[in-house]
Amino acid sequence: MHQAVKLFDHFVLALNPSHGILHIPSARDTLKETYKTIQDNDEGPSRGGLLLLFSIFAGASIAWTPELLEALDATPENAKAAFKAYAHAAKVVLDDASTPILPPTTALAATATLAHVLFNSDDGFPVRMLELRNRCLVMMRRLQLHRLDTVTSRQERSVTGCNWIEIEVQRRIWWTTVASDWLGGFSGSLMEGIYTFQPRQMNVRVPANIDDEFLSASGEAQGLPLSIPTAMSSFLQRLKLADLCRQVVDELPAPVDTNHExxxxxxxxxxxxxxxxxxxxxxxxxxxxxxxxxxxxxxxxxxxxxxxxxxxxxxxxxxxxxxxxxxxxxxxxxxxxxxxxxxxxxxxxxxxxxxxxxxxxxxxxxxxxxxxxxxxxxxxxxxxxxxxxxxxxxxxxxxxxxxxxxxxxxxxxxxxxxxxxxxxxxxxxxxxxxxxxxxxxxxxxxxxxxxxxxxxxxxxxxxxxxxxxxxxxxxxxxxxxxxxxxxxxxxxxxxxxxxxxxxxxxxxxxxxxxxxxxxxxxxxx
Incomplete structure (x- = not known):
């Protein structure tokens, strides 16, 4: 448990600021509940929880620092081996199609996190990362995230209730995926000049500009002005840049233009x-x-x-x-x-x-x-x-x-x-x-x-x-x-x-x- 906490804290410090989709207090609760379940010899931890922790641990391992290695009495070689082990364990959980991975939002957040981690690794880039991004897209469609904030969806939530932290995490996952898609369309990469997500085909509110500790499961978050710094500030500015890149793709000649205009x-x-x-x-x-x-x-x-x-x-x-x-x-x-x-x-x-x-x-x-x-x-x-x-x-x-x-x-x-x-x-x-x-x-x-x-x-x-x-x-x-x-x-x-x-x-x-x-x-x- 000591090692798990160290790895979790290091992920929060090293990778979460460039990722920003996880609700860290909830993820920390998942860590505690998973280890308690293992220690109590219960039926076993949820697969979604395991997938999330393996993805987080893989990220912490690839982002090792001398301070982390000293705290864990490890070497760079240990860290690289740990990354491969955790990434493989996450993939095993993800590839097991015998039963659905529950809870679904946790599974989606874990898959998006693993894709982010592999994006910055030597391990199978970029094929595995693209595979995971495609998987995220399928999972988001299955959860109907593109219509998360339609009038009908909001009315349903007002009648049946919901966990607003989960809704906010879903918004973060949706928009970080969309932002990556739009940024890739104007970057000089293989995806230059194209994007997948069409604004008119989605109704999802932008995540609130608020720190995780002020989110509540019982009420919708009220974001702060963008002039006030929060843990979400960079996420939201990245999204603004992504939208500008999408506009650029729409305005520049299409890459399939045979006249090379x-x-x-x-x-x-x-x-x-x-x-x-x-x-x-x-x-x-x-x-x-x-x-x-x-x-x-x-x-x-x-x-x-x-x-x-x-x-x-x-x-x-x-x-x-x-x-x-x-x-x-x-x-x-x-x-x-x-x-x-x-x-x-x-x-x-x-x-x-x-x-x-x-x-x-x-x-x-x-x-x-x-x-x-x-x-x-x-x-x-x-x-x-x-x-x-x-x-x-x-x-x-x-x-x-x-x-x-x-x-x-x-x-x-x-x-x-x-x-x-x-x-x-x-x-x-x-x-x-x-x-x-x-x-x-x-x-x-x-x-x-x-x-x-x-x-x-x-x-x-x-x-x-x-x-x-x-x-x-x-x-x-x-x-x-x-x-x-x-x-x-x-x-x-x-x-x-x-x-x-x-x-x-x-x-x-x-x-x-x-x-x-x-x-x-x-x-x-």
Whole structure:
């Protein structure tokens, strides 16, 4: 029981602020009831309760910190093994079709939690996560969640009664699923340009802006204004951004358009304006300007998770601004009409890298580990690739060397993450290497790209020496993995150096087409 409580508390600290669907007091009651049932040798705990706890324990294990390991007298290897064991146990419960998993809302919350956990793991991503999301969709349809707040449903509840905490959890599950769907439609992923959930086909109220301890089973929650911070603040702001992404998908040309039409450029500028307006309209505690940060110091001290939720919110927006302008990025260097896109794209790419650095500064105040989040890795990679392209096509710019070092430093961050999420980093490396092979095979306007010799000690010397002479601009702070960096094994760095040399030989249109292909090789945001 001691270990279970430690894992539960760590999940609440590390993953729940980015998840936000569970009613933590109720989940804690499930923990106590499950262990009491086991100790009393009763008929056995509910399968829904077991599924929820296995999902929570898997999440806590994958989000391990040195402090958690010390409290449990465990090692990183123990944590990774525990994650696999708990995730497997959860899947066994979920796959047992002999009887329904009860209670249904707990089972749905557990499945959504497991999907969230696997989304940030090396274990079978992204196939298993997509499978679980599809399962959640089937379960939500079975529970008729899309009509949760129709007039008929509300009248039925007024007659028969209900548990309002359960209703609120159902709203959270519905809207986090919808938000993920809409965000994925405008992100540069495989789901670019499409979404599943149609607003006119649902009638579900947005969850209340209220902390869990103020929810009551006997009465409907009355939310606070969005200007007041709660544990649901980030959830609700994410939903606002998701709705904006849905609008963008509706307005931009469909990805199945056979004419490959580009949108009217005025629409691109207008979408950029709306994304920036979203940032301007954030509550003060989610703004990143120095005055707002100073004004929010007390809030962040009371609610430490606000600081990194603030960073992640801006990270998500700037990744999308960069993605929006990327098709015009290089053209903006030669065509004044698109100069704004070039500036906006590079500025947001730099913001993505700077925000990634700020995530490391929050390590002491949060159990959040960005190097284990696929979405973070994806956007850092694409921002770095964008800036690398900018450097390659503008090698004589006054700040070219500084830009090059920033890009190299960002790639070193990805390389350092190997100890945390080896499969994710290796996936990024494979994408970079595939990109290089494609570059070599494409004819250019000036010359054929030639293949460089295979990796040898000689070919590794130049980048290794370069890094030893130049300190990283984006250092990783804290964590045991930071000491694992070995410049002599910098495979990704060598690939990037080669990339910087050969890209200028490629025609701009060829390059933008290739970059677009790379953009969609990643997972679902």
């Amino acid at each position: 580009k949108p009217d450029y005025s629409l691109v500028v207008d979408i950029d304006r709306r994304l920036r307006q979203y940032l301007d309209e954030l509550p003060v505690f989610f703004k990143l300007d120095p005055a707002s940060i100073r004004q929010s110091e007390k809030i962040c001290k009371e609610r430490p998770y606000i600081a990194w939720q603030r960073i992640m919110g801006h990270f998500s927006v700037h990744a999308r601004i960069c993605h929006l302008h990327r098709p015009y990025h290089l053209e903006g260097a030669r065509n004044p009409q698109f100069r704004y896109s070039r500036n906006a794209c590079t500025e947001s790419a730099y913001k993505v890298l700077e925000l990634r650095r700020l995530m490391d500064e929050q390590r002491e105040n949060s159990a959040f580990r960005p190097e284990r989040f696929w979405v973070v890795m994806q956007h850092v990679f694409m921002a770095s690739l964008t800036l690398a392209t900018d450097v390659s096509f503008n090698p004589d710019a006054p700040d070219a060397e500084a830009r090059k070092e920033n890009v190299m430093s960002a790639y070193r961050i990805l390389e350092r993450s190997k100890g945390e999420s080896s499969v994710l980093v290796e996936g990024l490396q494979r994408n970079m290497q595939t990109l290089m092979e494609t570059l070599r095979s494409k004819p250019s306007s000036s010359a054929k790209l030639t293949r460089r010799p295979d990796d040898t000690a000689e070919t590794r010397t130049e980048p290794a020496n370069f890094y030893q002479q130049n300190l990283p601009s984006f250092p990783v702070q804290g964590g045991t993995h930071s000491s694992e960096w070995d410049p002599d094994s910098a495979g990704m760095d060598q690939t990037l150096s080669e990339f910087l040399e050969v890209v200028p030989d490629l025609d701009v249109n060829q390059w933008m087409s290739l970059l677009g292909d790379t953009d969609v090789q990643f997972g679902i945001p």
